[in-house]
Amino acid sequence: MKPSLTRLREAVLEANLELVRRGLVLYTFGNASGIAKDEGLVVIKPSGVPYEKMKPQHLVISDLSGRIVEGELRPSSDLPTHLVLYRAFPEIGGVVHTHSEYATAWAQARREIPCFGTTHADYFHGSVPVTEPMSEHEICGEYEKNTGEVIVRLFRDRSAAAVPGVLVANHGPFTWGADVSAAAHNAVVLEAIARMAFFTITINAEADAIGKPLHDRHYLRKHGSRAYYGQAVEYK
Numbered sequence: 001m002k003p004s005l006t007r008l009r010e011a012v013l014e015a016n017l018e019l020v021r022r023g024l025v026l027y028t029f030g031n032a033s034g035i036a037k038d039e040g041l042v043v044i045k046p047s048g049v050p051y052e053k054m055k056p057q058h059l060v061i062s063d064l065s066g067r068i069v070e071g072e073l074r075p076s077s078d079l080p081t082h083l084v085l086y087r088a089f090p091e092i093g094g095v096v097h098t099h100s101e102y103a104t105a106w107a108q109a110r111r112e113i114p115c116f117g118t119t120h121a122d123y124f125h126g127s128v129p130v131t132e133p134m135s136e137h138e139i140c141g142e143y144e145k146n147t148g149e150v151i152v153r154l155f156r157d158r159s160a161a162a163v164p165g166v167l168v169a170n171h172g173p174f175t176w177g178a179d180v181s182a183a184a185h186n187a188v189v190l191e192a193i194a195r196m197a198f199f200t201i202t203i204n205a206e207a208d209a210i211g212k213p214l215h216d217r218h219y220l221r222k223h224g225s226r227a228y229y230g231q232a233v234e235y236k
């Protein structure tokens, strides 16, 4: 095992286990990865290994072209999607994919999640977008890589830092963050946002998205150059 990646292996394992603890994955669904940017290496969950048996040494290390550098087991079959996202969004340090129930329901309905309230606004600057459906050509070709490409196309006019997740049409959510732990945190929050948005439109089908002033106030107090949310300011 490369000593420099020991901590990353542990963080990636921990993020995968967090998805289980939070009820985001069934059986072996879902995957989390993290990148060691200096080395250009990605640590990802192995394919099909039960979470309760997963150890740091089971994780698979790939370079950004998909060449396996370390690991006896096959990587998650979604590795090519993760790699496309790392190559396109150099600011991210971790990627998570789940089929969490409410976020996947929105993905299957092919509806973006409007920002109905401040919980959403704290994390996503704008709606949680949904990709275009993939073409037969994309599905029959390099499907997992093309899943990444369809996400990247959607983010041509969006910031991956300001919108840390997406719904892949008829599939489910991908989230990312500064590191793998943040990516898992965003996956948990996205599921909560999706659930609350479902209840919101169930109670009132005509519910409006939050206004821009409240959305910006909440997003910008936690993010950006003038952020003030958190202990550094509030803890006495």
Ligand SMILES: [Zn+2]
Residues within 6 Å of the ligand: 097, 098, 099, 171, 172
């Ligand atoms: Zn999937």
